[in-house]
Amino acid sequence: MPAPIRVDFYFSPASPYAYLASTQMMQLQVETGCRVDWHPLWGRALVNAAGYNPSQAAAVSGQFRPEYRSTDLARWARLYNVPFRNHADVVIPDPQRLAIACVAAKRFDAGQVFARALMKAIFVEGRTPADEALCLSIANDTAGIEPHLFQPKMDDPETAALLDASVQAAVAAGCFGVPSFVVHHPDGGSEMVFGNDRLPLLKQAVRAARDAGA
Template sequence: MPHIDYYFATISPYTYLAGGGLEEIAAKHGATITYKPVDIMGLFARSGGTSPKDRHPNRQRYRAQDLVRSAKKLGVDFNLKPAHWPTNMAPSSYAIIAAQSSGGGDLAALVQGVLRACWVEEKDIAQDDVIKDCLTAAGFDPGLADSGLLMGAETYARNLDEAIDAGAFGAPFYVVDGKEGFWGRDRLEDLDLHLAGKI
């Protein structure tokens, strides 16, 4: 059974636009998923990347155009300049880590709920009440937002180290069986073909 380590950031627009594509592909091929939220700014810094605000204006302009076009192509709501971006990714990441450990809810729905809160609903995903609402909506105990802080912090830091070791440099980033990496929403088709043994 193949396994996918899913490195993502809760403030990443491309992670939001990826939607449930990973879960659909995993279900199709009987693959398991470990969700590994990472500090995307730390990942950029350690892998030679640059945060969006520090990129050349040409790159910033293209990114803005590409995000809007992608959202339209996918038929999803999207706010290019949400009110609370960037924000502290750690609290929402800790909650996702705690939810994955505890079980009992829909982890994919939680991840998408957090991303939607940021990119569509104009909510600050660093705020406790927003995180608890996302946990509740996905079938988890909202108390996980408070109880999983220490484990969340340790795992969050370890996820960044593991992302670097796995070859990740952006989000979303998918690694199959610790070897084959796929970067970006637009590589989900390649991930599907790889799991089918075609590439």
């Protein structure tokens, strides 16, 4: 039996679209037999490293207007039938620190459990501020990682290096924002699919890669 197709899921825990996409990853695995590997990063670091930031362009697309994004997010949540709340009242002092916390959790082999809980806290429960104290609480409550163990891992330079490595890997794969997905083909090639709204294309790419390696 061939090995399952591997999909790298690059996400920012502070991104509402990454949260929405994350709610569909289990279904993707069930429907296609693929394996999804979660890679947290800081979305702004990725767009900067990729050399493209649409929010700073001379003519900004209307899709970035706050009122439209709120409507769009609510529509996707209804389509997926998943809980979602307007997160505008959630204070996120340091989005990069949230990504660091997700990487630290990965080093305890609890990355996906932690990331799911953190995004739920922000985009479902509206817990604020979404800061380091919240991360320590979630690590303890969802993964059993006590604060005196989790805090040093967050501050470990190796954790920051791993976060930077994820950004560089994403850029090398052609990613320019979150959520992004990289489908690895059996022949060693890969293809990138960007955006929560392109999950049908992601599913198609995974099935094509699977069939090619059958």
